[in-house]
Amino acid sequence: MNSELVSALGANLLSPAVLFFVLGVIATLAKSDLKFPEPLYTTLTLYLLVAIGFKGGVAIREAGLMQVWLPALGAILLGAAIPLWTYPVLRFGGGLSAVDAAAISAHYGSVSAVTFIAATNFLTQVSQPFEAYATAFLAVMEAPAIIVGVVLGKLALPREGRSLAASIRGAIHEAMLGRSVVLLVGALFIGWASGKRGAQMTEGFFVTPFQGILALFLLEMGLVAARRFGDLRKVGLFLAAFGIAAPLVNGCLGIGLASLVGLGAGGTMLMGVLAASASYIAAPAAMRLSLPEANPTFYLTAALAVTFPFNLTVGLPLYYALARWAVGNP
Amino acid sequence: MNSELVSALGANLLSPAVLFFVLGVIATLAKSDLKFPEPLYTTLTLYLLVAIGFKGGVAIREAGLMQVWLPALGAILLGAAIPLWTYPVLRFGGGLSAVDAAAISAHYGSVSAVTFIAATNFLTQVSQPFEAYATAFLAVMEAPAIIVGVVLGKLALPREGRSLAASIRGAIHEAMLGRSVVLLVGALFIGWASGKRGAQMTEGFFVTPFQGILALFLLEMGLVAARRFGDLRKVGLFLAAFGIAAPLVNGCLGIGLASLVGLGAGGTMLMGVLAASASYIAAPAAMRLSLPEANPTFYLTAALAVTFPFNLTVGLPLYYALARWAVGNP
Amino acid sequence: MNSELVSALGANLLSPAVLFFVLGVIATLAKSDLKFPEPLYTTLTLYLLVAIGFKGGVAIREAGLMQVWLPALGAILLGAAIPLWTYPVLRFGGGLSAVDAAAISAHYGSVSAVTFIAATNFLTQVSQPFEAYATAFLAVMEAPAIIVGVVLGKLALPREGRSLAASIRGAIHEAMLGRSVVLLVGALFIGWASGKRGAQMTEGFFVTPFQGILALFLLEMGLVAARRFGDLRKVGLFLAAFGIAAPLVNGCLGIGLASLVGLGAGGTMLMGVLAASASYIAAPAAMRLSLPEANPTFYLTAALAVTFPFNLTVGLPLYYALARWAVGNP
Amino acid sequence: MKRVTIVCESLAREPVTRLLQEVGAHGWTLLEVQGSGRQGLRLAEIPEFSNIQVDVIIPPAVTETLLQRLHADFFPKFAMIAYETDIRVLRPNKF
């Protein structure tokens, strides 16, 4: 397994996607004025979410819902459960305030769509087939941890004006009707409804340029992540270490769960990646609105400046090696 | 014909393009914050107009101008004639003011490029060959009704400062040099001049991703159209009914004309779609500048919230069935 | 050679890329309101630079650095040398002030990436193979002339506050860490590091739509260039003539150099195009910051309203004919 | 010196900037904005139906002419508001 891990690591680090990410990091560190206009950022995320959702929907149609419901349920439960171990660790191990611990927990239980997409890219690259319907797990894992995190945070705060129930309703609304969930779930349905026919018609847009567009987007992610590196000093060593330890633990949990419910090596890795990834768009937005008392520097820096780069570069090949080992596919 | 209509209807409603439109409608109705940035809207329209214009120009080159001039002339006359029946109906049947009736008439005599593009997409999907040079009809049908509408409206208004001739010159300038006409006519010429060679060189951009990009754009159109649903109450039942009746009547006129000048089933349907469609960009812009006395809520709501969704979902398969029947191609 | 030149000229003028440029010019002259949103401009340049850089990097990897270093060194020296002849001509022949002469010289010694990309497009179109690693010459030719131009300009100005060395450091920073150099050099490295594998993965994005996207971008360049036509009166006949003579002379210098270092017909033409082209983004930005005393109307109008259109339409086929003649490939 | 701010539908762009030139302004600054008002919501999604804001710096004397022209010729036709602020400019002779 070791030499395989090394070669997968090399393949990943030399893939255009990861190299463009590194270019973005270097450009920011070298104080270049490179910057993506906001509409381009929005367009790229829109494209990636719709493309991955659509293809996932087509895959669900082919696999049948019977195949999907059990691992999807597992994914929901896993997402909701992750904050239950990260919260005490952050609160008592790291000495963070209750609200901050709750907010960070929400991020690590929720998921990063870009990390997931990069993982599917990685699997394509190493020619490993995977259950494309895993996009459904991505779609259902965004919300649960956010809701759990808000509950944990609100319980710790002195009860005022707005009731706990109202806060949770707010968080659910945010988590369910946010841009990313609407696009992903909507595209899943459309892929499911239009099936193979629809896939053929849109292949030239959703498939042909996909990998290149992902590479371009990761350039932007490199710029964005590196701008947060300066905050690493503010968040301290404990949180930086947490940003690497948490994905390792969660990745193992995800891989364990996936192999239990009988996914193949590809799907198992993807479940591991989902568990390991930390949200840096949906969760922060929900926290700003539902838990504004939490300090954004903590959760954004951990998720964006530590966990995301770690998963993208070292994490992906590692989870892949673990997934292959877990499903007994050496 | 009936069972065919049903199957065409089903194929249309389950196509990614229409499903993305529906997703946009649902997202707006569910109060999601999904919104396309303006530059993306502009880019998508630019792309669609240039791509369809270019391919149309290549097709004209192949068919020869001799094939094109007669139906194009028919299209111009039809566009100019439509306001002549819709104006009295709106004015006296619907009790609308003269300016409002004139403005609405301009919209229904003019055309919607997106509806046309969706129709070519529909024909591709049902594997029906069509005269690709029909894009020329799209190009020539935008202006005539706008000019007729402005004349009708100005005649009804008390003559002041600016003369009728000046207003009409203004409207002609608007209708001729607006963004959409420049792009469409320019791309038609370029397609014509660069021919098959040019088509091969740009195929990877103008053809490969076309259907997917159209689907993405229709998502945006769903968002935009649904935002107008709230105004339906303001415009009243008569105008809502007109928004469905007018395309049906105009569609039949277009189909009749096309079968007279000898187009095939595909081209006949496209002429029907052009007549049936109502402009919601070029005509409103021209009305705001040349007939500012007309109330935009009326014409925008009818064209965008009623006629466009109707044509896209139910209209296309219907005009197709009628066109096949009209050319005796059961 | 003559009849070949005519046919290459015809092929170029009827290519979609050049025709879209002409459409842009006409649209501006006809006072259409057609305008690209800024994020689209930025996205298109980003795409073109990354795509050409990436493909160039892959080509360097295949050719080996041994093939590339000598002509690249020649390119650097040529770029730095061009201002040495243009400066006295502008200063004493044209009677321009020392700062203006220095600034304009910087533009003509530096390069236009879009002209280079259009040249590769031209070569593809006439089925002429070329050394794709020539993108490396593009990357190294942007900075040298800018630095030489700033030095020339600063020497002519009364020494004040900021020292010459500081100005030059500023110009070097600008020239090295500007958006375009970062993207181009970064993508070159990525192409080189990820090699054939990487090229296959991103082909659907960096190759398939490339020519169409270039055509769309040239539409925008036509709009932008034509907006400067009005300034032609301000800059006078001498500078307008210089804007055509300079690329002809520099093109010959580039072609001569390239045939000396043993490039093929394609690479020789590209070196000619680089020498002939004048920068209109990187150099103006550097001049505004490092030589703000120079009048932007002069250098922008010459580079953008004269030299760029000339090279794009007439220059490309001409340099191609010359290059074929120079390498003895009639 | 005065700053006059005009917020209006983007279709009025041409006529408004022409008016500014006519009354003698030496420049203007233009922003694309979103807005809500009597004529409903304008989300700046479709360029033809979005809003612009034009800021123009002019001497007080010119302000009157400008506001009168806006009142007479523009307010009946376009969705528009306009207001004036007192400002102190650097290099007043420029305006």
Added chain:
Amino acid sequence: MKRVTIVCESLAREPVTRLLQEVGAHGWTLLEVQGSGRQGLRLAEIPEFSNIQVDVIIPPAVTETLLQRLHADFFPKFAMIAYETDIRVLRPNKF
């Protein structure tokens, strides 16, 4: 008449425009902006983490209510500044 300008993180958009309606403003104008302040740099690259500026024209009486509500309910939660300028509007009865 007064113009109140609010610069805040874009996530506050919904609550801020709702507040404006509650205090009785008849409209608002909204801009996407970049900014720097106590909460660091906001480059307007990711829409969720960028800044907006909302300008609202209201009678002086309403200003007080608005500023108080902002102070009580918004400043503790959002990255935000707010200020007021005296303006003279055309057609004051509109606001």
Added chain:
Amino acid sequence: MKRVTIVCESLAREPVTRLLQEVGAHGWTLLEVQGSGRQGLRLAEIPEFSNIQVDVIIPPAVTETLLQRLHADFFPKFAMIAYETDIRVLRPNKF
């Protein structure tokens, strides 16, 4: 409190924001704008040649320093205008 507004070519962005920091401003708000002036039309099509507007809220004392520095170091080099408005801010101690 004062609001100073600077409209200038976007290439001046770096030096202007550095200047604001130097004179002691605690923040700024930046907008991408189009403009017309002595140096011609700037349509905001190419980012390198477009305009920005920078608004900064500072105490009156700082205003003088800022305007002087702009006058001495910036106006000779960049296409630029600057003006000052009186404002009343919420939480003045922030600025």
